[in-house]
Amino acid sequence: MTARRRVLFLCTHNSARSQMAEGWLRALAGDRFEAASAGTEATRVHPLAIRAMAEAGVDIAGHASKTLERFVAEPWDWVVTVCDAANERCPVFPARTTRVHWSFDDPSGAVGGEEERLAVFRRVRDEIGAHLRAWLAELA
Numbered sequence: 230m231t232a233r234r235r236v237l238f239l240c241t242h243n244s245a246r247s248q249m250a251e252g253w254l255r256a257l258a259g260d261r262f263e264a265a266s267a268g269t270e271a272t273r274v275h276p277l278a279i280r281a282m283a284e285a286g287v288d289i290a291g292h293a294s295k296t297l298e299r300f301v302a303e304p305w306d307w308v309v310t311v312c313d314a315a316n317e318r319c320p321v322f323p324a325r326t327t328r329v330h331w332s333f334d335d336p337s338g339a340v341g342g343e344e345e346r347l348a349v350f351r352r353v354r355d356e357i358g359a360h361l362r363a364w365l366a367e368l369a
Contacts, residue, residue, distance in 0.1 A: 233263045234306040239315045242292040243268030245278040246311040246333050249354050252282050252289040253361045267297040269318045275337055281350040285358065311357070331360055 236254060238247040247266035254264040271294040282289045304324040311333050322328075333356055339349035 234318075235263045235304065236307045236309060237297075237300055237303075237305045238264070238266040238329060239268065239297055239308060239310045240266075240312040241269050241314045241335075242272040242337070243270075243296070244275045245337050245350065246273045246335065246357065248278055248289050248292050248294075248359065249282055249357050250275050250309065250311055250361065251292070252287045253358050256287045257358075258362060258365055265300065266278070266292070267295045267300050269297060269315055271296045275350075277343075277347050277350045278354075281336075281347060281354045284351070288297075289326055292328075332356075333357060333360075 238250040238254075240247040243266055247268065251264045251266035254262055273294050274289065274292045279290050279292075301322055302324075305322060305326045306325050307329055308322055308331045309331060311331050312332075312335060313332055333353050334349070336346070336353040338352040339346040
C-alpha cells in the first residue's frame with residue numbers, strides 16, 4: 230500500500246483559510262492525502278469558518294489552531310501557504326518539500342453584521358474548495 234501524500238496548509242493565525250483548506254482536502258481526497266494546518270501564530274478556529282464549512286458538509290469543529298514550529302521537522306510533500314503574510318514568513322523546511330502559494334482574502338477581516346461577515350467566509354470557502362478541486366484534478 231502506498232503512503233498517503235502529506236500536505237501542510239499555512240496562514241497567519243491558523244483560524245480560517247488554512248483550517249478550511251485542511252478540511253476540504255480531507256473531505257475531497259482524505260483517502261489519498263494526509264492534511265494538516267498551522268499558522269505563524271496560533272489563535273482559535275474562527276466560529277464563522279466552522280459554520281461556513283458545516284454548511285458545505287465539512288466538519289472542522291474539532292480542529293485546533295496550531296503554530297507551524299511543531300511541523301517544520303516533519304516530511305511534507307507540499308507546504309501550501311494560503312495568505313501572503315504566511316508566504317513571506319514561511320521557514321525553510323529541512324526535508325524535501327514542494328512549496329506552493331495560493332493567495333486568498335482573509336475572511337476574518339470582514340466587517341458588518343454576522344450575515345455580511347458569513348457571506349465573506351462562504352465566498353472564501355468556495356474559492357478554496359474550487360482551487361483544491363482543480364489542484365487535485367491536475368495531480369490525477
